[in-house]
Amino acid sequence: MQMLASALLAAAMAAHAVVASPIQARSPYAVKETHFAPREWTKLDRANGRKLVQLQIGLKQGNMDGLLEHLxxxxxPDHARYGxxxxxxxxxxxxRPAKETCDQVEDWLREAGVGDVSYNTAKDWITVHxxxxxxxxxxxxxxxxxxxxxxxxxxxxxxWSLPRHLHEHIDVIQPTTSFFRGAANAATYVKTLDKVHDEVASLSFANGQYEPSDVSKVCNVSSVTPECFQTLYKTKGYKTRASDKNSVGFTNYLEEVPIRPDTELFLKKYRPEAVSSAKTFKTYSINxxxxxxxxxxxxxxxxxxxxxxxLDVQAIAGISWKTPIVSYSTGGRPPFIPDLTVVENDSEPYLVWVNWLLQQRSIPKIISTSYGEPEQTVPRSYAERVCKQFAAVGARGTTMFFSSGDRGLGGTDKCYTNDGKNTYKFLPAFPASCPYVTTVGATKNFxxxxxxxxxxxxLSDGYHDLYSSGSGFSDYFKQPTWQKDAVPHYVKSIGDLYKGLYNPRGRGYPDLAAQGLYFAYFWNGTEGTISGTSASTPLTAGIFALVNDALIASGKPTLGYLNPWLYKKGYKGLTDITIGFSYGCNVQGFPVTKGWDPxxxxxxxxxPELVKLAGGHIGY
Incomplete structure (x- = not known):
């Protein structure tokens, strides 16, 4: 370890030494990007100049328009090339970028004194320390x-700035102007079962229901279990037939990692036939x-x-057995690491993860992510580029589910712009707002x-624990063509309600929903409950992993990028929710309505309906 530390220190000193060399720009520098620090962040002193960072440089991609057209x-589902x-x-x-782009950027780095650079397989990203x-x-x-x-x-x-001639060759450089945190969308962390009863008084089955239904027999509003989900969403009795050709993954950030003994306890109680998956799910460490x-x-x-x-692994394993499960734990986040010999591990986690994923030759057909933050905390260039990376994943036949968030329209006393004007408005979330992911909201009751x-x-620490399923319209991404009927219809139906507080022409989300309140789960050997779109998202991923299983077994391609199919055909395989509001930003919020709503x-x-609409067969 001492030799490694010495080597790292020597590398840091060598990199520091090149600072004295003047940077020979081929054209004058001009500002490439400006992004305000969010209100939740306070500016302190200058950063320690000797601290190493992992700088990621996104080059102008080659035929991205062609890739998006292919996607x-x-x-x-109506195109001849579907699937x-x-x-x-x-x-x-x-x-892959044009040769001129790579040459220009490499020349700039070399003339600046940067030695070795690392490319990804597509050569559209450069990483330097x-x-x-x-x-x-x-x-x-x-x-x-x-x-x-x-x-x-x-x-x-x-x-930050670049020589003018490089503006057309570089899309984004991070970490620079990003202030997002990758927070998990879990509105309620562990509660022992005896502490939730006083919170469920408003949760019930429909009034007037006298004959117990299959759902009412197995669903308990104070602790919702896999048997309830199987019954409610009609996966009960389905036997997987293509486990050797299918898999479902989920992502972890902020030093999160699934705990196998807890997963084993959960499955022993609620899905005993699946208990072996607690030991067999694959795990990958990234960055x-x-x-x-x-x-x-x-x-x-x-x-x-x-x-x-x-929560993620237990929600998936409880519904998708025998589909193999893959866990990705990606480093890169605060807090500040003062050791000057160590590259600061606060690089952009979504970017690090998706770039690593795209370099793998084989990836899961479904991936769930339960993290997000206000869209305005993410520089537009970063959001757009990462969203395109998600599109590249979709082009390979993988469905990406992201949670819509747990603060409704933006939380309580938080809904102000990040442009220096502090204007009151609703705050959409990212990556939920990316049109190339399928965004999942949360429901309650049965x-x-x-x-x-x-x-x-x-609460005593000043935090206001509102929980409302995330809702919104993007300020960064325009309304995609597959939303051209559903979203304008909704916007027209609410008239001038909240006019000026949201972008009616932006990508609306979520796209679908699932249960997201009081999931039974185990942590540290103890059973409790947990809530949030962090729960509804892996649950949805597990259900669609079974849809893919049925498709593969029927000789059909997997669903891949889901949204065009969902908005044209798949919505018929969903139960329309018509009760509720979005809440947040100190207002009641958008109403839940018949048909699509945000x-x-x-x-x-x-x-069963989703499988049928996708062209597969159940095969019970």
Missing amino acids: SEVSD AHLSADEVDDMV LPIDFVEKLLDTEYHNYKHEDGSIVSRTTH GGPLNDGPLTPQELEDDKSHEAN EPEESAYRAGRN ITGFGTPIF
């Missing part, structure tokens, strides 16, 4: 430390993400870790279901 064709997904090599070939003071000269900027209201500290800038095959470590216990990761909501309370999308899954 549109293979995802349209003809690309291979990893074919995607790389389409997005450099001291902050060198990056400041390279990008003509200054980094400061910024402190989030939760105590986290990161080193960021609010603007230093943690791995753990045993119980929670003392440090994980102290940090209260792995509620989210445990027969009928309604949008998930729990009134907030002011709280529950088109509704919740009906497994």
Whole structure:
């Protein structure tokens, strides 16, 4: 370890030494991007210039327009090429930058004194490890430390520049202006079962129901279990037939990692035939993400870790058996790491993960992500580029589910713009707002279901724990063509309600929903409950993994990028939710209505109908 530390220190000193070399720009520098620090962050002193960062440079991609056209064709159920997904090599070939772009950027880096650079397989991303003071000269900027209201500290800038001739060759460089945090969308962490009863008084079955239904016999509003989900969404009795050709994955950030002994306890109680999957699901560490095959470590216990990761794996395993499960734990987040010999591990986690994923030759057909943040905390260039990376994943035949968030329209007392004007408005979330992912909202209650909501309370630490299924319209991404009927119809139906507080021409979300309140789960050997779109999203991923299983067994392609099919045909296989509101931003919010709405999308899954609409056979 001492030799490794010495080597790293030598590398840091060598990188620092090149700062004295003047950067020979072939054209004058001009600002490439400016992005305000969000209200939750406080600017502190200058960042330590000797600290190493992992700088990621996104080059202008080659035929991205062609890739998006291909994606549109293979995802349209009425197109002749529907289901003809690309291979990893074919995607790389389409997005690979022009030789001129690579040459220009390499020349700039070399003349600046940057030695070795690392490319991904498509050569559209460059990664270099450099001291902050060198990056400041390279990008003509200054980094400061910024402190989030939760105590986290990161080193960021609010603007950066490039030589003018490189503006057309570089889309994005991070970490620079991004202030997002990748927070998990779990509105209620662990509660022992005896503590939830006082919170469920408003949860019930429909009034006037006297004869017990199959759902009412197995669904308990205070602790919702896999048997309830199987019955409610009609997967009960289905036997997987293509497990050797199928898989479902989920992502972990913020040092989260699924705990196998807890998963085993959960499955022993609620899905005993699936208990072996607690030991067999695959785990991958990306960018230093943690791995753990045993119980929670003392440090994980102290940090209260792995509620989210445990929820994800248990929600998926409880519904999708025997589909293989894959877990990805990606490093990259606050807090500040003061060791100057270590590359600061606060790089952009979505970007790190998706770029790693795209370099793998084989990836799951369904991937669930339960993380997000306000769209305005993410620089537009970053959001657009990462969204395109998600499109590349979709082109390979993988459906990406993201949670819609748990603060409705934007939380309580938080809904102000990040443009220096502090204008009151609703706050859409990212990556939920990306049109190339399928966004999942949350419901509660049974027969009928309604949008998930729990009134907030002011807690002792000043936090207001409103829980309302995430809802919104993007300010970054325009309304995609597959929403041209559903979303304008909804916007017209509400008239001038909240006019000016949202973008009616933006990508609306979510696209569909599932249960998201009081999931039974285990953490640290104890059963409790947990809520949020963090719950509804892996549950939905598990259900659609079974849809893919039926399709593969029927000789059909997997669903892949889901939204064009969902809005044209698949919505008929969902139960329309018509009760509830979006809440948040100190208002009641958008109403849930018949048809698509920006709280529950088109509704919740009906497994047999989805399989039938996709062209598969159940095969009970």
